[in-house]
Amino acid sequence: MTNAMSRTYTFYLAALDGAICVFFITHAFFLGHFFVHSRTVRLDVMQGFLIGVGLAFVTAQAYAGIKARKVNGWITMFGLGVPGNGMLLQAAHAQYFPGPVNVPEEAMYWWANVDGAGHTLNGEHDYMMHFPPGGLPRNDAFWSLTIGDAKNRFVANPINRYSVSDRSGLVPNADGSVDIYIQNTAPAGHESNWLPAPAGKFILWLRVYVPGAAILDGTYKVPSVAQAR
Numbered sequence: 001m002t003n004a005m006s007r008t009y010t011f012y013l014a015a016l017d018g019a020i021c022v023f024f025i026t027h028a029f030f031l032g033h034f035f036v037h038s039r040t041v042r043l044d045v046m047q048g049f050l051i052g053v054g055l056a057f058v059t060a061q062a063y064a065g066i067k068a069r070k071v072n073g074w075i076t077m078f079g080l081g082v083p084g085n086g087m088l089l090q091a092a093h094a095q096y097f098p099g100p101v102n103v104p105e106e107a108m109y110w111w112a113n114v115d116g117a118g119h120t121l122n123g124e125h126d127y128m129m130h131f132p133p134g135g136l137p138r139n140d141a142f143w144s145l146t147i148g149d150a151k152n153r154f155v156a157n158p159i160n161r162y163s164v165s166d167r168s169g170l171v172p173n174a175d176g177s178v179d180i181y182i183q184n185t186a187p188a189g190h191e192s193n194w195l196p197a198p199a200g201k202f203i204l205w206l207r208v209y210v211p212g213a214a215i216l217d218g219t220y221k222v223p224s225v226a227q228a229r
Contacts, residue, residue, distance in 0.1 A: 068096055072224035073118065074110040074206070081106075108215050110206040113150075116224025121204065123197040126183035126228035133176035137220065138212030142166050145180065150201040157196035158186075164195050182225065 068077050077092075079085060080101040097109055113121055121127070129145070137143040144165035149155050154162045164170060164180055171192045172178050181187040182195045182204070206222060214220040 069218070071221050073114045073116050074112045074222045074224075076108065076110045078104060078218065080104065080109065102209075104211070104216055107207060107209045108211045110222050111203060112206075112225060113201070113203045114225075115227055117227070119227070120201055121197075121225065122201050123184040123199045126181070126187075127197070127225050128228055129180040129182065129223050129225055131178040131180075131223055135223065136166065136178060137206070137208040137222075138214055139166075139208050139210050140212070141209035143206065143208040145195060146205045146207070147182065147195055147197060148203050148205070149198045150203065152203055155198035155202075157198075159191075159194075159196065161194070161196055164193070183228070 068075050075096060077096060079089070080097055081103045083103075096111075101107070101109065115121060115127060142165055144163045146163040148162075161168075169192055170178055170180070171190075178193070179190070180193050180195055181190050182197050184197050184199055186194055186196075204225065208215055212220075
């Protein structure tokens, strides 16, 4: 995102905040609600707190939508964990990536709850992620693909497997490509590349530690999760 675009979005966010403030000021002073006898300091503080929280949440949500990048159904954000990030950017990051995160040079993160066609991931269907030859995430440490239910919790499965990675013995195809099978029941003949899915909706997380240059500059695209036919 260019600086000009960032300034434009910042202007729109400021305009939104200003419009909301103008509404409440007009409602209070010019519509006769400021000098009513029923007003109390406690009520004013409560209203101010609620308005402030609401504005902060809406602003963080809007800014998160601006900063997030969505490709092939996967969502990521650049600049996570950078010490110089301002409060608004940190709040925006927390909307999509709650919890502790590393700086990009140490780790990059993606998550998806939809397939490449935009349909919600659900264990009622079988899915596949196809990495072309040489298309696995480049890194100087390791990568992992983790699955959780709609609330991001592990769900028990017959082989106690909740993630696959470059260290889990994935078997490549003859041409060097790698297929990962994401489904509720074991894929016949491909158990080594099976990531068991829960019966209902689920979320996928891809983490790459000490990522390569193509990931850091945004040119690497995570393959979509495709529903098996």
